Structures are given as structure tokens and as C-alpha cells.
Amino acid sequence: MRSLRVLAALLILAPFAAQAQYSIASVTYKHPGPYTTPEFAAVSGLEAGQLLTQNSLGNAAQHLLDTGLFSDATIDYTSATGMRRGIVVDLKPIPLDKLLPASFENFVWFTPAELTAGIHAHVPLYRGVASDAGTLPDDIQSALQQMLAAKGITATISHTILEPTSAHPIRVLSFRIDQPTIRLGVVHLSMEAPAGAAPALTPGLQKAASIATRSPFNEGLAGLTLQDILLSSVRSAGFIQATLDNLQRTVAPSPTNPKVLLVTCTARIVTGDPYKVSTLTFNPTPLYSAADFARDNKLNPGDPANEADLAKTQASISAAYLSHGYLDIYTLSHPVPDTTTHTVAYTLEPIPGDIYHLHTVTPTGLSPEALQEFNSAWQLKPGDVYNPAYVPEFIHKNTALKHLSTYSGSFQASADPTTHLVDLTLTFAP
Secondary structure, three states: OOOOOOOOOOOEOOOHHHHOOOEEEEEEEEOOOOOOHHHHHHHHOOOOOOEOOHHHHHHHHHHHHHOOOEEEEEEEEEEEEOOEEEEEEEEEEOOHHHOEEEEEOOOOOOOHHHHHHHHHHHOOOOOOEEOOOOOHHHHHHHHHHHHHHHOOOOOEEEEEEEOOOOOOOOOEEEEEEEEOEEEEEEEEEEEEOOOOOHHHHHHHHHHHHHHHOOOEOOOOOOOOOHHHHHHHHHHHOOOOOOEEEEEEEEEEEOOOOOOEEEEEEEEEEEOOOOOEEEEEEEOOEOOEOHHHHHHHOOOOOOOEOOHHHHHHHHHHHHHHHHOOOOOOOEEEOOOEEEOOOOEEEEEEEEEOOOOOEEEEEEEEOOOHHHHHHHHHHOOOOOOOEOOOOHHHHHHHHHHHOOOHHHOEEEEEEEEEOOOOEEEEEEEEEO
């Protein structure tokens, strides 16, 4: 798990007592990376003609560093020409692939291109990514708020960092509208499929549309998206390259709840050709053997490339790692499709991340006798590798304990991705 931290190094070379009489002749940005001079100017505030002061240079460097997009910013100046001096800003941009991709869950009024353009208009250095150590996430959220307000929409927005999963095997900076609630209301689907395929797929499409309308609207990268739901039946039938085409959306208030907005979607599913599995490869690891894979694998050469069965196989691999404290585990499939033979080869690779340990365990709601019994029976101690399967198993089996048998239990685990520690609270009720 990667966590970027920005280290500021400000080098401003000049006796500032004398600088007040100088003005800026020009501003040059060295090593700009993917950013442009006008974008830098909008953030740094440095412009030709300004008077040089200690604050103007220090604030400019800090504004750039505060974005989280640069690991260093050094400001120097050239020799004087009369009462004017040139300013040189030397930057060390963090590579874009080392930053967090931004995803937008339910901003239904904007296409992806409109979101990018709108945010960039308010946040000049926006490139679809952000650091988890700078102000850019807050700036993006402010831009989204203004974009919605321009459409007359009042909404509460939040953002959070989502850790990797099989659905999105990278850390993601996710933005969503919390209020009003945005749900899918009606789905109108048509389909372009190979000859003879449509009748067999129609029931699945109808079921997928029905499932979608029971879910919150989600077009973002994280979580189960509208596309995932609507394409699940065709992709499970081997149409792994199926896409949604000409997706149209309209938004209207719910007739029964003014705090809910309903989205009507119209789309065409383009299935492409069906694919079959050519090979499915897994290299055994100490935590998951070849025998384990043979037992759990749901796909074999010649089978339709069923994404649902592939996901079950990936989940079995990940479960073995979860029990050994690898809470960030996800398993990549590395599909390699062959468009000539209409086959796909998969190579499954677990990406375990770091091991998490139990930090604290707090039982609540127990009588003194039941608490004493809990402390005696509970085996997962602070410092131990955290096994998430142990907790529900313990709660399920507590009926064998005299005093605990009269309680029902639930739990909440809070995992810190920085320290890799888990705080566990178990709540019992008679």
C-alpha cells in the first residue's frame, strides 16, 4: 500500500530587505512535468509586474507544494535588470502514476468528459489524479460543489480513499454525493448480439435491469457500478468484451420521497463475440497450494469465459490470505484475449499487501460473569495476526459458553492502512 508524503524544501536566495524595491520581470518554471505555465500562474499567484516580497515568493512555493503534486519546489531569481528580476521556480513533480486516480460515483448530471473539463476549470493542475497528502482532494470537492450549484443542484459531497480490492486493484480517491440520495429508477435496454444469442440472453438482461433498479446509482470506479450490473449476465455467458453504448440518463425527483432522485437510463448492450477459456494459470504460493486451486477453481479450458465463476475463483484465493492477516489482498486475473480464436487466457496473481495485527479488542454489553467468560475463551490477542474469520466464528459458537449463550453479538473492525493495526469492538446484547 503506497502513501505519498510531500517534503517541502523552499530555497529563496535573496536579502529580502532589498527585494521590496524590485518587481518581477518574468517567471520561468523548470521541470514542469505535464503542467503548463498558465496553470502554474493560477496556483502560485506569481505574475510579471508584481513587487518582490518575502511573502510573495514563500507563499507561491507553498501554494504549489500544498497541492500534493510536487515533492519539492525551489525558488531562485536571475540577475537584476534595472529594478526588475526574473523568477525561476524549479519543481519536482510527482509522476501521475504514483498518485491516486479520482473516481466519481453518482454525479449523474455530467459525462466523464464534462467532469474532467469542469474540475480543470476550477482546479488548473487537475489531471484526473490527486495525492493523499495535499489539498487537491478538497479543491476537487469544492469544484464539484460549484459545478452542481451552477445547475441549480444543492448537494452534500464527500470524498474518501478506498483501499484496493479485486473490483479496483488500486487505491482510489472516490467522490460521491451523499445527499440527496440518487437511485436508479427505470432501465430501458436494447441489445446488439451475434445471431441467435439474443433470445438466450434476454431473461438475464431483464433480471440485471431489475437488480440495478434496487441499487444506488453508481457510475464510478469503486464498488459495483451500473455497467457491472447490466453487463453481468452477458459477461457471465462468455461475452467478455460487452459494452454499454449510447448511454442516456435523465434525473427526476421521486414521487414518493423528495429526498430521493431517480435516474432513468437508456442504453444499448453491444455483446461482441462469445469467448472461451484457453488456459487458466496459477503459480502455487505457501498460502495457497496447487491442490487448493484445483479444489476451488470454477473455470477450465473450453468453458465459456464466465466472469462470475472467475470472480469466485479469485475470491477463494483471496480468502486464504485474509485468514493470515492480509486485509488488503486482491487477486488479479491478467486476461489475454485472442480475437482470432475468441479465447482468453487468465493468469491469476494474488497481491497480498501488508499483514495486519490486532491492536485492541473491546467487548461491550456483557455482565461481569459473561465478561470473565469472554476473556477466558477469546483467543485472538492484541499483537496477534488479525484473522477476520475468527470473529464471526467466535460469536456463532458462543452458545456453547454458559453466560455468553444468553447474548447475541455483532462486531465492528477498524483497520488503519498506515499502521496496519485493527481495533475491534464486539457489541453484545441479551
